[in-house]
Amino acid sequence: MTSQATVEPREEAPPERSTIELVNVSRWYGNIVAVNEISFSLGPGVTGLLGPNGAGKSTILHMLAGFLRPSSGTVRVLGEAVWQQPEAYRRIGLVPEREAAYPFLSGYEFVLLSAKLHGLPSPGEAAMRAVQAVDMEEAQHRAMGGYSKGMNQRMKVASAIVHDPQVLLLDEPFNGMDPRQRLHMMDLLREVAAQGRTIVFSSHILEEVERLAEKVLVIIAGRLAAAGDFRAIRKLMTDRPHTFTVRSSDNRRLASVLVADPSVVGVELDGERLSVRTSEFAAFALAAPRLARTEGIRLLELLPTDESLESVFSYLMKR
Amino acid sequence: MNGTIFALTLRQMIGRRRTLLMVLFALLPVAIAVIYRLGNEDTNQQDFTANVLLNGLIVTTLLPLSALIFGTAALGAEIEDGTSVYLLSKPVPRQHVIAAKLLAAWLVTAAIVLASTILTGAIALEGVEEQGILLAFVAATLLGSFVYTALFLLLSVVTSRALIDGLVYVFIWEGVVTELFSGTRIFSVRQYSLGVADLIADTSAATFEADLGGTGALVMMGIVSAVAITLAVRRLRSFEIGEAV
Numbered sequence: 418m419t420s421q422a423t424v425e426p427r428e429e430a431p432p433e434r435s436t437i438e439l440v441n442v443s444r445w446y447g448n449i450v451a452v453n454e455i456s457f458s459l460g461p462g463v464t465g466l467l468g469p470n471g472a473g474k475s476t477i478l479h480m481l482a483g484f485l486r487p488s489s490g491t492v493r494v495l496g497e498a499v500w501q502q503p504e505a506y507r508r509i510g511l512v513p514e515r516e517a518a519y520p521f522l523s524g525y526e527f528v529l530l531s532a533k534l535h536g537l538p539s540p541g542e543a544a545m546r547a548v549q550a551v552d553m554e555e556a557q558h559r560a561m562g563g564y565s566k567g568m569n570q571r572m573k574v575a576s577a578i579v580h581d582p583q584v585l586l587l588d589e590p591f592n593g594m595d596p597r598q599r600l601h602m603m604d605l606l607r608e609v610a611a612q613g614r615t616i617v618f619s620s621h622i623l624e625e626v627e628r629l630a631e632k633v634l635v636i637i638a639g640r641l642a643a644a645g646d647f648r649a650i651r652k653l654m655t656d657r658p659h660t661f662t663v664r665s666s667d668n669r670r671l672a673s674v675l676v677a678d679p680s681v682v683g684v685e686l687d688g689e690r691l692s693v694r695t696s697e698f699a700a701f702a703l704a705a706p707r708l709a710r711t712e713g714i715r716l717l718e719l720l721p722t723d724e725s726l727e728s729v730f731s732y733l734m735k736r
Numbered sequence: 737m738n739g740t741i742f743a744l745t746l747r748q749m750i751g752r753r754r755t756l757l758m759v760l761f762a763l764l765p766v767a768i769a770v771i772y773r774l775g776n777e778d779t780n781q782q783d784f785t786a787n788v789l790l791n792g793l794i795v796t797t798l799l800p801l802s803a804l805i806f807g808t809a810a811l812g813a814e815i816e817d818g819t820s821v822y823l824l825s826k827p828v829p830r831q832h833v834i835a836a837k838l839l840a841a842w843l844v845t846a847a848i849v850l851a852s853t854i855l856t857g858a859i860a861l862e863g864v865e866e867q868g869i870l871l872a873f874v875a876a877t878l879l880g881s882f883v884y885t886a887l888f889l890l891l892s893v894v895t896s897r898a899l900i901d902g903l904v905y906v907f908i909w910e911g912v913v914t915e916l917f918s919g920t921r922i923f924s925v926r927q928y929s930l931g932v933a934d935l936i937a938d939t940s941a942a943t944f945e946a947d948l949g950g951t952g953a954l955v956m957m958g959i960v961s962a963v964a965i966t967l968a969v970r971r972l973r974s975f976e977i978g979e980a981v
Contacts, residue, residue: 479978482825486976501973503827511825517818519744521751527822533740534826576822 434460436584436615437481442490444476451476453639454490459617463610465630465647466619473639474619475514478588481617482511494584507535510577514588514619516569520562524553524572527561531576547575552601566593571602578609585609587618591625603629658682659698660722663691663705666715674708692722737835738828745810745840754809755844758802762852765793769859782867785860786937786944790873794853795880795929800906802845803881807888808898810841811972815892821977830972834965838889845881853877869944872937880929883957886964887925893971921947925960928953 437459444452452473466474479485480492483499483506492499499505518527528547532540548557551571561569570593577585585606591599606629610616620626626633626647633650635643643650665671668691672684675693680700685692695701702719709716749755769789811833814820823833857870887905891898914924921927927948935950946953 476978479976484821484824484977486974503824503829506825506827509825511821513818513821515818515821518822519748519819521747530740530744531822531826534738534823534828536827 436460436495437617438491438493439477439480440491440493442477442480442487442492444473444480444485444488450639452480452487455636455639455641456490457634457641457644459615459632461610461613461615462631463606463616463618463629464632464634465626466617466634466636467623467626467630467650468619468621468636468642470621472621472636474621474636475588476639477636478586478617478619481584482509482586507580508583510580510582510585512570512573512577512585512587512590514592516566516593518561518569518573520560522561523558524548524561524564524568524575525557527572528557528575528579532579535580537580543579544575547579548572550578551575551605567595567598570594571598574602574605582614584615584617587616589620590618591620591622599625658694658696659701661693661695661701661705662718662720662722663693663716664689664718665691665709666717670712671709671714671716674712674714675705678704678708680704737839738832739836741823741828741833741836742840745837746844748813749806749809749840749844752809754805758805758848761801762798762848765789765798765852765856766859768793769856773859773862780943781861781864782869782939783943785857786869786873786933786939789856789860790853790869790933791930791944794849794856794873795876795926795933796911798852799845799849799877799880799929800884800902800910800926802848803841803884804888804899804902804906806841806845807885808892808902810837810885810889810892812892812898816896824972824975824977831969834889834969834972838886838965838968841889842882842885845885846878849877849881850874867943868936868938869933872933872935875936876929876933879932879954879957880925883925883928883961883964886961886968890964890968890971893968893975918947922952922956925957928957928960932957 435458439458440456442452442455443450455477466477468474476485480487481494481499483502486500494505495508497505499509519530522530525544525548529540529544532543532547537543548554551574553568553571553575556564556568561572564572570590574587574590577587587606590602590606594602606616606618618629630647633643633645633647634641635650663671663675668686668689672686672691672693675681676684678701680695680697682694682696684694693701693705698721705719706716769785772784772789811820814823853873854870857873861869888898888902891901895901909920910924910926914920914927927946930946931948931950931953934944934946935953937944948956
């Protein structure tokens with residue numbers, strides 16, 4: 418009944434030009450497995466790591482950034498291993514999730530510090546360009562200790578792009594940003610990606626990933642649950658089985674009508690409560706009011722009961 | 737050595753409240769020297785200065801505590817608050833990071849301890865033959881602060897409880913164990929420092945004498961510093977930053 422057979426994002430071909438490659442990568446802490454046998458290849462463009470908190474997204478990003486040694490498997494960025502290779506940072510930029518920065522430095526000094534540590538020939542000019550790119554010229558000489566979370570985040574991005582890295586890794590970059598800052602940051606990341614760079618960011622918010630990422634990796638409980646372009650993932654999530662709670666003027670008769678509809682997998686009538694299971698979310702949402710009207714039944718409520726992101730992740734994990 | 741990291745670390749340390757507290761603490765031996773000179777003329781000035789002020793207060797307390805505060809904070813504070821990621825995500829060899837952090841922590845520690853040593857010694861020994869005591873303790877605190885700082889910097893990259901472990905080393909190991917069991921003094925930075933002071937001072941054994949010979953102390957200082965720095969660099973090369981689940 419489902420359309421899942423048409424969507425097999427896990428089997429998609431690797432990108433023509435892989436800049437990031439993970440092969441059978443696992444990472445565990447003692448007896449706890451944080452990342453379990455993950456493999457994927459990414460090319461230039463924006464990729465979102467989507468998953469609930471604690472799914473292993475940060476662990477993957479930290480392995481990509483060379484800050485965590487994989488317990489098994491290989492991690493390659495731009496064709497080279499990154500663990501214990503500080504020289505790799507000439508081509509990688511990292512925006513960590515933690516808000517901490519140096520509160521006594523001004524935003525400009527913070528970016529300048531990054532430029533100097535990268536050994537850039539004109540660190541002052543590079544820092545100024547990066548500050549302009551994140552639209553922080555006005556506040557650049559204020560101490561970072563007085564910045565809002567969003568301003569802090571933008572300066573962290575400026576610091577990460579000051580050396581024009583080919584790969585930019587961002588851990589929950591939109592945390593704490595207001596909607597305007599969020600849009601601005603998305604535009605900035607799209608611009609950076611349009612220059613042929615690879616951007617990987619993590620998020621537990623579906624809408625953020627949907628708006629920015631061309632490709633999505635869904636990480637759940639340390640496993641790669643799905644991978645592909647966002648439309649494929651969205652279809653996969655939409656076409657999963659859903660349960661609706663229905664209230665009407667005649668639940669018993671409505672149940673008998675609905676069960677005959679091809680979009681309905683099953684109905685359950687428990688006293689005054691009618692639950693309908695469907696494999697086609699959109700088709701059922703259109704069919705239910707139409708059938709009710711035809712039968713002269715007054716439809717009082719039609720409520721999907723499992724729309725939380727957790728339930729989506731839970732479904733993907735069980736596939 | 738990386739000048740940018742060195743300058744950043746100095747700025748971090750000088751701006752902290754703990755630096756002000758250590759400066760105030762460093763004034764304590766100076767104040768006691770002033771009180772001593774004002775109030776007591778009967779004791780042997782060289783004896784009191786070497787054993788009570790310079791050894792008892794500065795080498796035994798101020799020196800290790802200052803080195804502990806700055807040695808563990810130089811890199812440990814950044815590891816703790818998460819800012820170390822901004823240093824470690826740069827193409828800077830790890831030995832340069834350690835060198836910059838060590839030199840900055842040593843400079844601040846030595847500046848505070850040396851100032852206190854010179855002022856305290858000059859006041860307490862004023863009017864009598866100095867017998868090389870001041871120079872001896874200047875050299876002892878200068879070298880001792882380097883060894884202590886290297887040791888505590890190492891602690892900060894191997895454990896998140898560096899401050900507590902350092903206090904245990906200073907007060908339990910050096911303060912109690914090495915006092916009770918003379919064979920353990922070979923593993924005491926305090927004893928190395930006193931050995932250096934004894935080597936340079938021109939005092940009689942009755943006035944001031946260290947338990948370790950000066951040459952042996954210098955050799956041990958070199959060995960301990962080299963081992964601590966090497967281990968710190970190795971540890972930083974394999975240092976992991978991530979979320980433990």
